């Protein structure tokens with residue numbers, strides 16, 4: 166197992182060292198203001214848990230680091246995480262790292278790379294204790310230890326036992342507590358934040374990354390960030406769907422930018438639907454609510470999970486529960502025949518709900534007019550998480566060919582990356598863990614690289630041209646379509662045709678819809694023609710990123726003719742290890758999406774039938 170970070174000694178030579186002033190002059194001819202060229206040792210795109218943990222490690226190692234984020238750092242989606250972060254601390258009952266490792270692999274439907282999954286589970290207790298020492302206000306047991314709750318798919322004794330208390334929690338505001346703590350630490354150490362900068366492009370030459378091009382959302386204007394080491398920690402993309410738990414910022418920018426530069430993306434067909442989104446809206450009601458003992462009931466008042474996962478019931482993994490709910494709805498047992506069912510917490514009692522689940526009580530009252538102390542909450546499956554992403558190795562280095570070749574100077578971590586620890590389905594609470602562990606690992610590996618690379622490579626003259634052309638086109642083009650209508654059509658159709666259940670006919674229809682929407686995008690018009698805080702402009706750019714990513718998700722879903730984890734094909738309802746125990750690598754090209762594959766890393770647990 167690769168415990169060590171890169172040994173970069175003697176491996177890197179600089180072509181020449183470009184002092185900052187000369188680097189700035191290089192850009193005058195292409196219209197980037199001299200004051201808008203910045204040089205940093207490391208540039209991190211994204212201020213969620215992954216980006217901020219990396220920044221902290223780099224700063225601790227004495228490097229100059231800048232974090233770019235299109236929204237204010239503490240508004241990154243990590244702050245919305247509710248239920249907890251997984252670690253086999255065994256604070257309340259017996260638990261082992263090996264059990265956590267097994268659950269992660271089984272939960273992934275055996276598509277996770279086991280070297281990466283094992284490493285993540287081993288580092289989990291260390292990262293949780295580090296958070297504790299930094300000051301995270303975890304909920305506490307009566308003896309003062311970190312409180313842990315149940316979560317789906319986390320069980321005892323290599324899957325043979327009962328549920329286990331493994332999710333470390335700060336009430337139902339765990340992400341908020343973690344992110345605010347990291348942010349304080351970064352500010353304390355003097356990490357430089359560039360908030361409200363929208364990254365538009367990578368600067369790459371000969372498979373070497375030299376930084377990024379960004380748009381200053383507040384003042385307008387293109388900026389160049391010239392770096393020796395660049396990290397993408399740009400988060401997920403479930404805003405592709407109309408029913409979604411994700412914040413508005415989760416628009417696949419990092420993935421689309423990699424694809425724009427000709428690089429592959431891994432396993433995009435695997436999109437997680439969370440079983441408990443507020444009906445009609447998608448806002449998350451944490452799995453912690455079921456961890457605390459909540460029931461799912463259909464129109465007949467039945468706890469229908471008895472039919473689908475008799476031993477784990479409401480604490481089966483998310484893919485299985487989402488399919489069970491959709492099945493109930495399709496067979497007419499949604500509440501009043503509608504597209505939702507109930508999450509019932511009433512039997513938990515007012516005290517427990519107020520102490521352990523205060524935020525979801527508030528959400529239910531504000532957005533569904535329901536107080537869960539007195540009435541069940543109407544819920545439906547909601548798009549939640551992206552298992553696939555930018556292919557990286559175990560030290561978070563981006564793979565230019567998806568397999569072995571490093572895109573030098575570039576790392577990716579958190580939800581935008583695919584290491585792959587979640588395979589075809591992620592277990593709840595493993596994502597805050599993934600973002601923290603890999604953010605930290607990326608930071609350490611980048612620091613090791615920066616210890617030996619002393620200079621900035623010269624920038625290509627045309628590095629900002631593509632971004633400039635895109636901005637100019639959007640600000641001047643007079644078409645008849647609006648980004649809003651295109652986005653809505655994409656989102657509504659993605660939920661129907663590339664959702665919990667999939668089949669070839671609907672996926673092919675969806676592919677044609679996306680191609681048509683991309684054509685219509687060429688005819689858009691944005692109303693705001695200004696450069697300052699132009700949200701029309703930002704949303705149009707994000708829409709292009711979403712459309713590109715949707716194209717690859719759907720093409721990958723058509724291509725994978727089996728059912729595994731969150732990718733369920735009603736026309737191919739069986740897992741097919743003989744042909745499909747492998748990762749998808751997809752390139753977006755002029756001629757359509759091209760595929761290649763790489764094997765799954767299996768170190769310890771051989772694939773078996775996945776029953777709960």
Ligand SMILES: Cc1cc2nc3c(=O)[nH]c(=O)nc-3n(C[C@H](O)[C@H](O)[C@H](O)COP(=O)(O)OP(=O)(O)OC[C@H]3O[C@@H](n4cnc5c(N)ncnc54)[C@H](O)[C@@H]3O)c2cc1C
Nearest residue numbers: 211212213215235243246248249364400579580594596597
């Ligand atoms: C409602 C909800 C609840 C959740 N609950 C849990 C939970 O209890 N436990 C768990 O383990 N997981 C949970 N998750 C999942 C988990 O929160 C995320 O997967 C994880 O926090 C992602 O962290 P990240 O650092 O990768 O990205 P994020 O926190 O999403 O941050 C992305 C960053 O990238 C920046 N960015 C993106 N594009 C650009 C661009 N073009 N230019 C500049 N900046 C850009 C954004 O500004 C932001 O700062 C939940 C998710 C949701 C939506």
